[in-house]
Amino acid sequence: MTNTAASEPYRPLIARTRTIHRPVGPVAYDCVKLIIVRDGSAILFSEFGQKPVRPGDVILLGPNVLCGSEPEGHITVTTIYADTDYVIDQAFWQHAGILHDRLDARGFTEKVYSDPAQILHLGEHRTGMMMAWLDEMVALSLDGQFQRRFHRLQALWFAIMDVVTPYIRRSSVQLTPLQRARSRPVLPRTRRFAPLRREALLAREALHENVAHPWTLGELAETVRLSPQQLTRVFAEAFGKTPIAYLTMLRVQEMARLLRETDLPVAAAGRRVGWSSRSRATEAFIEHTGLSPSRYRAMRPVTADHPENGTVVR
Numbered sequence: 303m304t305n306t307a308a309s310e311p312y313r314p315l316i317a318r319t320r321t322i323h324r325p326v327g328p329v330a331y332d333c334v335k336l337i338i339v340r341d342g343s344a345i346l347f348s349e350f351g352q353k354p355v356r357p358g359d360v361i362l363l364g365p366n367v368l369c370g371s372e373p374e375g376h377i378t379v380t381t382i383y384a385d386t387d388y389v390i391d392q393a394f395w396q397h398a399g400i401l402h403d404r405l406d407a408r409g410f411t412e413k414v415y416s417d418p419a420q421i422l423h424l425g426e427h428r429t430g431m432m433m434a435w436l437d438e439m440v441a442l443s444l445d446g447q448f449q450r451r452f453h454r455l456q457a458l459w460f461a462i463m464d465v466v467t468p469y470i471r472r473s474s475v476q477l478t479p480l481q482r483a484r485s486r487p488v489l490p491r492t493r494r495f496a497p498l499r500r501e502a503l504l505a506r507e508a509l510h511e512n513v514a515h516p517w518t519l520g521e522l523a524e525t526v527r528l529s530p531q532q533l534t535r536v537f538a539e540a541f542g543k544t545p546i547a548y549l550t551m552l553r554v555q556e557m558a559r560l561l562r563e564t565d566l567p568v569a570a571a572g573r574r575v576g577w578s579s580r581s582r583a584t585e586a587f588i589e590h591t592g593l594s595p596s597r598y599r600a601m602r603p604v605t606a607d608h609p610e611n612g613t614v615v616r
Contacts, residue, residue: 313448314385315455317439321378325601327558328370328591330551332541334384335369336466337361338429338436342377346370348419351592358426360466364418365542368554368590372601380436382462386542408539414472422469432462501526502540505533509545513552514576519545549576554590557583561599568595 319340328347343356348369355361355377363369365386371377393414394407401407439458442451504526509517522545523533537545553575560571572583572595587595 313443313446314388315382315448315459316443317380317382317436318443319378319380319436319440321376322371322373322605323376324605325372326370326605327562328368328598329555330366330368331363331383332365333386334365334389335361335363336382336384336462337363338380338382338432340378340380340429340433342373342375344371344373344377346421347372347592347598349590349592350419350421353421353592355421358424358429360422360424360429360469362420362422362466362470364415366548366551367418368551369419370558370591370593370598380440382436382439382459384459412542415470416473417471420471422466424466424469428465432465435461498540499536501528501533502536505537505545506541506548509549509552513549513556514574516576517546517549550586551590553577554587557587557595558591558598561595562601568599571595 321342322344337360339355339357339359339361341357343354346353346355346361346369348363349367354374355371361369390407390411393411394401397407397410401410435458439455439462442448442455442458448455505522508522508525519530519534523530526533528536534544537543537548541548543551556575557571560566560574561568564571566574568584569580572580575583577583577586584595587593587598591598
């Protein structure tokens with residue numbers, strides 16, 4: 303998560319409250335999003351299809367998951383944007399008894415929290431417990447108090463997650479006796495996240511710069527001088543998706559923009575982003591947003607989804 307102004311400090315955790323009156327186009331963030339519905343209602347569309355949300359509901363979105371919404375009149379939400387590595391770091395300490403180091407934590411969290419988009423029905427009483435914490439978190443975020451009030455922001459985050467976590471769907475992860483025997487604490491100074499591989503960053507840059515190009519895994523791997531197998535591994539470790547799955551997400555996002563900002567037919571919009579057939583474009587759009595392209599176009603006008611006050615997520 304980064305700021306548009308280069309002079310502003312990096313903040314791995316921010317919160318914003320806003321009221322939405324118009325449909326929001328499907329967009330993906332490279333961070334974890336926790337969205338708490340405070341008032342009003344909307345139809346949410348993502349990989350889970352189309353689902354209604356109302357006060358008492360909390361939406362959990364993993365990184366690089368497309369999601370949009372259509373308010374039923376209006377909806378007021380507080381959204382917490384949490385850097386992915388920040389969340390994984392906490393998962394490591396939560397499960398430090400069975401994990402060898404932080405590198406194990408990423409794979410562990412991907413297996414345990416394998417459902418990338420969830421709607422959690424906490425009920426208005428439980429979400430009501432969090433409102434004062436959310437308001438304080440938003441106020442500290444807007445004041446740029448992350449460093450000075452670091453411990454208070456963490457306390458608020460932990461209090462909120464203490465209420466939310468019991469409702470998150472988890473997949474069971476079984477460790478064999480041998481795995482447990484090998485999992486042992488190590489000295490804190492050896493616990494490090496591996497930096498993102500330069501090849502993964504270059505591959506992502508290539509996909510962003512030319513979404514419509516008929517990329518193959520082999521061609522993309524050749525551009526960054528890795529084997530296809532190596533590229534798939536380092537890219538998935540960095541961004542949680544294979545290069546081709548990531549490209550599909552980018553194409554759906556760009557196709558959604560074309561549908562809401564131009565009068566291009568669905569087939570032409572699909573071709574513009576790199577799909578030669580309307581059926582493939584429609585299939586991918588439905589898979590990632592839960593809506594058909596024609597249904598999405600009927601929602602116009604649509605706004606963009608972004609944190610307010612100049613803060614955007616990378």
